[in-house]
Amino acid sequence: MRTLARALLKARTFSRARQGLHAAPNKLDKSEKKSDWLARSFSKPSQIKEFKRVFDARALSLRSLSSYAENDSTQELDGVDAGKRGPLYEYERRVSSGELVDGDSFQVDTLQLLQGLYDQLVENEDKCRLDRYKASEKSGRSRWLWSRLMPQSSSYSPVKGLYLYGGVGTGKTMLMDLFYDQLPSTWRKKRIHFHDFMLSVHSRLQMHKGVEDPLEVVAGEISDESILLCLDEFMVNDVADALILNRLFGHLFSKGVVLLSTSNRAPDNLYEGGLQRDLFLPFIATLKERCTVHAIGSSTDYRKMTSAEQGFYFIGHEYSGLLKEKFQQLIGKETPGPQVVEVVMGRKLQVPLGYNGCAYFSFEELCDRPLGAADYFGLFKKFHTLALEGVPKFGIHNRAAAYRFVTLVDIDRNEQQGVLGAA
Secondary structure, three states: OHHHHHHHHHHHHHHHHHHHHHHHHHHOOOOOOHHHHHHHHOOOHHHHHHHHHHHHHHHHHHHHHHHHHHHHHHHHHOOOOOOOOOHHHHHHHHHHHOOOOOOOHHHHHHHHHHHHHHHHHHHOHHHHOOEOOOOOOOOHHHHHHHHHHOOOOOOOOOOOEEEEEOOOOOOHHHHHHHHHHOOOOOEOEEEEEHHHHHHHHHHHHHHOOOOOOHHHHHHHHHHHHOOEEEEEOOOOOOHHHHHHHHHHHHHHHHOOOEEEEEEOOOHHHOOOOOOOHHHOHHHHHHHHHHEEEEEOOOOOOHHHHOHHHHOOOEOOHHHHHHHHHHHHHHHOOOOOEEEEEEOOOOOEEEEEEEEOOEEEEEHHHHHOOOOOHHHHHHHHHHOOEEEEEOOOOOOHHHHHHHHHHHHHHHHHHHOOOEEEEEO
């Protein structure tokens, strides 16, 4: 991409030179020839010869670039949105323009895989039924009823998905967004946080109570809406999620869904130490069968290369007063008080102190209780800033609380809210 950009720049420069070559004689007497203008402009014959040689070479480059652009335009008209050629090209463009810092080799390797997935999806657009305007308009429940009357064969996608995992700050979410932003606008696609996705699944299951196989109906609805499913921060902590994932994704994959997911954990480490994990293991096998698993492997934490490096970490009980002072600055002169937040399916969450979009909790109240992603999503729908006091050191003794804290931070980042914390 950078080579192409440099070639275009050179082409534009010589295009201007050619315009000057044709325009300059027009300013002279009509009887003066271009050869006379060249002789007058260059003092030596060797200079004229060299100019013509270079100019002819650049004119040939211009024609080649023009042909390249025409071919590119034809591809765009064939279904790819104008200006969108895939995540790797967009990455090169952003690096060249200074919007992104040049990543390490691990990110580039991952981008090549994402570009490969993008190219395969474009090539198999019709087979994958990606275009929403060509897809069936039957509802999920109608599709389920029809499948009972007329058994349907499975329709697995010809394109395998991609499961990316790596440490925090390695750019997983940025890479997914780079990929997703390049997809054609007419495609059936969805980019969503994993916890938010599972909340939607459970909500749909409630709507289809009484159906013989509600998971198949839900999978039908999801596949009708989104053949390409991009799930960020794949992390299984909830036993209710763990027990339905294999059947849910078994139905989704059989309906042609392609999965792109990011996670902090390798598939084999998902739901590690969880209740009834033996019932979860078949899902890991299904995931590895339908997705290419790739470890990003980078040790660079890109969060520390931005303003996050300038953040504040209040360590020690003596800082609880400073945390409360910061919280008070956010809400102004008003006095915060207890509030109640409705989270999901009628459940309510007690907020100790809250005002004007800001909430104050102790760590025990928010992470050392049996709360989950649904509670945190409900909290951040009402509050944009959360102050959390008394964050402990994590270890084996408080692993469950640590998992809840990670879930809280992941959802906070996904919802683009803010957390103030004191240990």
